Amino acid sequence: xxxxxxxxxxxxxxxxxxxxxxxxxxxxxxxxxxxxxxxxxxxxxxxxxxxxxxxxxxxxxxxxxxxxxxxxxxxxxxxxxxxxxxxxxxxxxxxxxxxxxxxxxxxxxxxxxxxxxxxxxxxxxxxxxxxxxxxxxxxxxxxxxxxxxxxxxxxxxxxxxxxxxxxxxxxxxxxxxxxxxxxxxxxxxxxxx
Amino acid sequence: xxxxxxxxxxxxxxxxxxxxxxxxxxxxxxxxxxxxxxxxxxxxxxxxxxxxxxxxxxxxxxxxxxxxxxxxxxxxxxxxxxxxxxxxxxxxxxxxxxxxxxxxxxxxxxxxxxxxx
Numbered sequence: 224x225x226x227x228x229x230x231x232x233x234x235x236x237x238x239x240x241x242x243x244x245x246x247x248x249x250x251x252x253x254x255x256x257x258x259x260x261x262x263x264x265x266x267x268x269x270x271x272x273x274x275x276x277x278x279x280x281x282x283x284x285x286x287x288x289x290x291x292x293x294x295x296x297x298x299x300x301x302x303x304x305x306x307x308x309x310x311x312x313x314x315x316x317x318x319x320x321x322x323x324x325x326x327x328x329x330x331x332x333x334x335x336x337x338x339x340x341x342x343x344x345x346x347x348x349x350x351x352x353x354x355x356x357x358x359x360x361x362x363x364x365x366x367x368x369x370x371x372x373x374x375x376x377x378x379x380x381x382x383x384x385x386x387x388x389x390x391x392x393x394x395x396x397x398x399x400x401x402x403x404x405x406x407x408x409x410x411x412x413x414x415x416x
Numbered sequence: 417x418x419x420x421x422x423x424x425x426x427x428x429x430x431x432x433x434x435x436x437x438x439x440x441x442x443x444x445x446x447x448x449x450x451x452x453x454x455x456x457x458x459x460x461x462x463x464x465x466x467x468x469x470x471x472x473x474x475x476x477x478x479x480x481x482x483x484x485x486x487x488x489x490x491x492x493x494x495x496x497x498x499x500x501x502x503x504x505x506x507x508x509x510x511x512x513x514x515x516x517x518x519x520x521x522x523x524x525x526x527x528x529x530x531x532x533x
Contacts, residue, residue: 256490
């Protein structure tokens, strides 16, 4: 495919930032408002409800810590994929993106076991204010992990053929943001008791 | 089309190791019964970890200047939201308002605010 036939997002750089990366930053900016609003609401309610500490003590800190480790490691794979893409090594970037996606799968699997245990103990989304926020925040984050995994596998398929390597950095940026959101969710939902 | 390298790639494994070490610190800190230690271990360490990821993995520091400005502006919106809404959620009364007495018995933050006559 010639450069002129490519979508404008791949060829234009009017702001000094390639348009695809520019769009990714705007997506991240909007995500900051979405997650920030939810986190701010949770924090103000948590400060107004000291008794929520009892509910928070039922969350599994070890599972949360393991998932943090998994996401940090997957972020490492994503940034190494970006480095490989910069070196025009598409197959290596694809392999690393698939590893990143595997990290997302492990994260969601652990989350699934964790939620199953919580629900069996009787802690469901309607069990109280803390649990409403817990399932909403972690659920919305989990959806972002799932979306990132799917997009990453699509990007990896092209990268393996040394095509559209600029997308590797964009999906990496998104993944690091998802990682940062979890970095704040972990202490808020698992550590603060 | 291939990517244009616009960043210097640092030693990412070293940064990952620092992040994992900070994670261990936050987990160990969570076992403390001293509130200050707990808060620093939870939120202080989280801020450092987020900074390291944004700087080294997202390369915000080498991006065009308005990108960090854009992100900071979004965070500012959140601060405004918090400042505007938190008093209603966290307080039972203010200068010209008090929460409906019928709701006084429910936990703080759950009642509706009504204007004082």
